[in-house]
Amino acid sequence: MTMISDVDHPEGGPRKPVLSLRGISKHFGAVSALTNVDLDVHTGEVVALVGDNGAGKSTLVKILAGVHQPSSGTIAFGGEPVVLSDPSTALGLGIATVFQDLALCENLDVVANIFLGRELNPMRLDEVSMELRAWTLLNELSARIPSVREPVASLSGGQRQTVAIARSLLTEPKLILLDEPTAALGVAQTAEVLDLVERVRARGLGVIMISHNMEDVRAVADRIVVLRLGRNNGEFEPDASNQDLVTAITGADENSVSRRASRRRAHQSPELGR
């Protein structure tokens, strides 16, 4: 735990962003999915990307994963301007993506999934080295996987998430994109995944996490970036009030959350309100 807080608040010197987006726009025909979006991610930082449905979060992640190309704007990775023309370019640069549906092959075992497409020794698979590396990765994440030789189908949702994250760590990435990492998980597994995110940060990687769940976002994020209708709509500290966040996300001051919060404030003593 002490290790994490060291990385959490690095001392001295301005931090260099590992990734910085400037003026990213993306049009699908007449629709502008993203307009002039700016985003910075530093090493050892978890940036939560929140927003309503259709806010452009997934489009942004797909641009970073090399699936889509931005219509305009620049991407700088590690200080250098880059063009992410396809998924393998992004992977090669060190941008790993854990997709919302995890994209695992259930019929293959854990080792095969972690090394899928990047097998050691293509003409004579080096199973021993791959298994060893898989265990190292999983242990680094303190994963609780009983056996790496069982097909992924036998794993629980949380364990699969762990495997997907371990796979993204295989290539020694500098930035990890997590698309809704906790959406399909139960309480215990969610805690496990959030724990994983903290450990990934402790390794000094930049993390972009998309989530709809404000609890999760507050639990791990260092910074919350709100997108609304394809535009930046504010940056928040994780201790920002729910009302501010919901306002930024929905763009409406008047909604059930804010009404309820104001009712509660009216009932309770003023010093408890933020």
Next chain:
Amino acid sequence: MTDDAQRVSMTRPLDRSDERVKHTDTFGNMFSAFVDRVRSGDLGSLPVVVGLIVICTAFESLNPVFLAPNNLVNLLFDCSTVGVISLGIVCILMVGEIDLSVGSVSGFASALVGVLWVGQDWPVAVAIVTALVLGAAIGALYAFLFNRLGMPSFVSTLAGLLGWLGLQLYLLGSSGSINLPYGSPLVNFGQMLVMPPIVSYVLAAVASLVMFVTSYRTALRRRQAGLSASSLGRMVLKALLVTVMLEFVVYYLNLGRGIPWMFGLFVGLCVVMNYALTRTKWGRSMSAVGGNREAARRAGINVRRVYLTAFVLCSTLAAAGGILAAARLASSSQQAGTGDVNLNAIAAAVIGGTSLFGGRGSAYSALLGVIVIQSIASGLTLLDLSSSLRYMITGAVLAIAVIVDSLARRSRLSHGRA
């Protein structure tokens, strides 16, 4: 706590540090693990073994010739032709697609060899290579239709089934069949050539020796790397068992004419295919594409190329099987590749344990499955049953095999074994 974890990992292999996993270190454990596996729907080669025992007892009691060495030798000759086709079917089933035209492609290849070799006086080797290349081209065509035009393989190969049959009939023309010359190397290979006994004994011994050495070296590497590995005693025992079994089979067949070289070729192809499917990156990609195509694509696998290799291999092996069938029958006829060839090849792969649903299979399923299918065919022929009955019985066996596959798959899904 970390000290504790370290101590555990020092005393136990890395992959055995989780106490929730049952491990099969003793023979009692091995047996119960096997029962567990079967109950959860991971049948492996169990259906084949059970099927073969049933078939052998039934036919042997009806006609004692069935298990006679020479009948079994003939059986192996017949197995090789359909078996090679079935090996291609294993490839295409691995990626979750199907090729319904393998029978027609094999018939087309056999007709082509007949026409080019006997009709046009081409050298036999050139005729064979031409047929194989055209087989590969057919597979490439299917892959193109599938990859670029999104045509389901079921439909494109059904069209191919008719198309190549038509081409076969066109090639053979009015005569309807071409006799291949007796005494030529190709026909000898398909009908006569057997291994000298000493060669077959040595090959069987070498096979089990290679098996032992590979598993020994793997175990050594695993132990050095701090992973669990099977014990030397178990490996020796396994190797001895395999040696005794193989040598007995060889001995029994040598009581008859001996082991056909054609069967040797088929087994060799199975071994190579097994290596390619299990120990290479390509094989891993095949399983991945069959299991979850989208995941494979996102992992950076060139999915289209994987499909291309699967279709090309399937059609090429179908053509090879057709050439072997022509050699076996010493003729290229209009009947070659028609009737039950298609279904036998597909049934053999499925009976052997390759799933129709993609992502699961093994090259050896072609070998095991085709022995079951051909045993049934041979037994029914010995009983002098008409084709009508043979077709009905073979159809029923295929239906049962697919039912077993579907049920096992459902059970695997509910037991989390994919």
